[in-house]
Amino acid sequence: MKVLVGIKRTIDANVKVRVKADESGVETANVKMTLNPFCEIAVEEAVRMKEAGSAEEIVVVTAGPEEARQTLMTALAIGADRAVHVVADQEIQPLAVAKVLKAVIEQEEPGLVILGKQAIDDDSNQTGQMLAALLNWPQATFASKITLGEGEAEVTREIDGGLETLTVKLPAVMTTDLRLNEPRYASLPNIMKAKKKPVDVKTVEELGVDAAPRLKIVKVAAPDKREAGVMVESVAELVEKLQNEAKVL
Amino acid sequence: MSALVIAEHDNNELKQATLHAVTAASQLGGEVHILVAGEGSDAVAAQAAAVAGIAKVLHADDAAYGHGLAENVAPLIVGLAEGYDHLLACATTYGKNVMPRAAALLDVAQISEISEILSADSFIRPTYAGNAMATVESSDAKKVITVRATAFDAAAADGGSAAIEAVSGPGDQGLSRFERHELSVSERPELTSADIVISGGRGMQSGENFPLVEAVADRLGAAVGASRAAVDAGYVPNDYQVGQTGKVVAPNLYIAIGISGAIQHLAGMKDSKVIVAINKDEEAPIFQVADYGLVADLFKALPELAEELDKQGISKN
Numbered sequence: 001m002k003v004l005v006g007i008k009r010t011i012d013a014n015v016k017v018r019v020k021a022d023e024s025g026v027e028t029a030n031v032k033m034t035l036n037p038f039c040e041i042a043v044e045e046a047v048r049m050k051e052a053g054s055a056e057e058i059v060v061v062t063a064g065p066e067e068a069r070q071t072l073m074t075a076l077a078i079g080a081d082r083a084v085h086v087v088a089d090q091e092i093q094p095l096a097v098a099k100v101l102k103a104v105i106e107q108e109e110p111g112l113v114i115l116g117k118q119a120i121d122d123d124s125n126q127t128g129q130m131l132a133a134l135l136n137w138p139q140a141t142f143a144s145k146i147t148l149g150e151g152e153a154e155v156t157r158e159i160d161g162g163l164e165t166l167t168v169k170l171p172a173v174m175t176t177d178l179r180l181n182e183p184r185y186a187s188l189p190n191i192m193k194a195k196k197k198p199v200d201v202k203t204v205e206e207l208g209v210d211a212a213p214r215l216k217i218v219k220v221a222a223p224d225k226r227e228a229g230v231m232v233e234s235v236a237e238l239v240e241k242l243q244n245e246a247k248v249l
Numbered sequence: 250m251s252a253l254v255i256a257e258h259d260n261n262e263l264k265q266a267t268l269h270a271v272t273a274a275s276q277l278g279g280e281v282h283i284l285v286a287g288e289g290s291d292a293v294a295a296q297a298a299a300v301a302g303i304a305k306v307l308h309a310d311d312a313a314y315g316h317g318l319a320e321n322v323a324p325l326i327v328g329l330a331e332g333y334d335h336l337l338a339c340a341t342t343y344g345k346n347v348m349p350r351a352a353a354l355l356d357v358a359q360i361s362e363i364s365e366i367l368s369a370d371s372f373i374r375p376t377y378a379g380n381a382m383a384t385v386e387s388s389d390a391k392k393v394i395t396v397r398a399t400a401f402d403a404a405a406a407d408g409g410s411a412a413i414e415a416v417s418g419p420g421d422q423g424l425s426r427f428e429r430h431e432l433s434v435s436e437r438p439e440l441t442s443a444d445i446v447i448s449g450g451r452g453m454q455s456g457e458n459f460p461l462v463e464a465v466a467d468r469l470g471a472a473v474g475a476s477r478a479a480v481d482a483g484y485v486p487n488d489y490q491v492g493q494t495g496k497v498v499a500p501n502l503y504i505a506i507g508i509s510g511a512i513q514h515l516a517g518m519k520d521s522k523v524i525v526a527i528n529k530d531e532e533a534p535i536f537q538v539a540d541y542g543l544v545a546d547l548f549k550a551l552p553e554l555a556e557e558l559d560k561q562g563i564s565k566n
Contacts, residue, residue, distance in 0.1 A: 130353035138424035162432040214358035229540035
């Protein structure tokens, strides 16, 4: 089975994000960019499937600017076999990404597609569900355990009240949650090897996808800042303040 | 102009989350209808009809909708979408799962987890873990929206008397089936609707130490949460997680125990009314957002806190 993994390049999770002074967006100049953490889990899961003998080939796909090439390299270093880079210089929103992935999937015909549940930049949590809709495939979102079977898969999902287990027919789209696995660190030899793996470059136009944004971002503002309060010296003082000053007990 | 709210329920009880989405829908200014898709869910339809301000309840009762499978519910929503300008659900794992599928079938964007409505087509939503509040304007004919519960008060669960109309949809798409649930059983209030939340972080050192947090929680009638670090380390299940990738809470009182205050955790609790932090590291970033900070060893402070609550007669048990 071929597994296709869609990934996104995002601002590193440890960067303190700052809004630009003109409120047109967030500061990205000289900011560390990485593979979105949930996408990293998606790549790792595919690699484990290959190691277990249930996947033969792993193709990673991204839709993004020229620089997203580095992110594909990270995925190739973790263990993906080859990459497809759909170059998009303009902002590309989840519905458009889903359409781009659908176009690539129609060419690649994978038996399973894995995505991260959410990108930590726009926090949309949409692309996997949208892709599944466009393909008319089942979706298993927020997966914490995937067991592949004959023509179907059993997936345990993280839901608000606990866990839910579904069986989905394959091909399917799955999105990863935190506890699905712990991604490995790419070794230096694998980072070197990644540079020799094939990267197929396409454009959004070549795929015939209308990627025009449907949501206009009017402005991006910093949230109201919460001021630090007071330090207390003891538990007794804390309880007294919560009772008499904050009046929350 | 009218809006359709997709109800969240377990076939017996309408979930509180739905009431938050109803409030958001009411702010759009038109009629508000609720869709109850379930199996053996008459009681839920009746509860939905009683919600204040609801003009009509659409009730689709079929085995295909019993477990809320997105593959079956999304086409149902799409089939009913014609008369509605806005389709809304709360940004719970249910809403997040179903709504983008419906949006893509309608060929429209989803506007995720809005925190404010500016007009019928303009909304504010948090991005970058709440560090950048984006004002977005939708050019789509229909707006598919998920709603951040903490940003909209719950609508009154009673006072309404809407008509219930039976509807049907394409039924089972044959793509997926429900196997089982393992739901967390707890006597404590639900994390997202609790008045008081007490969360433990990496500083707890082990899941075996969480009873120290629970002892305080039970005295306060509080829900228990955790940071991503504590979930990652396997101390507690994922449904305890408060943060960017977990649950968003905004209780009257949030007590952070042994939590450093990573950006992604703050994203899930910084709108709480009063924040208390107890951490042995005085440099911990959590103190920058806390109303009351205490630099202390949590293994000493938690038992002391339980004792003090008893002493002051605050304990609920």
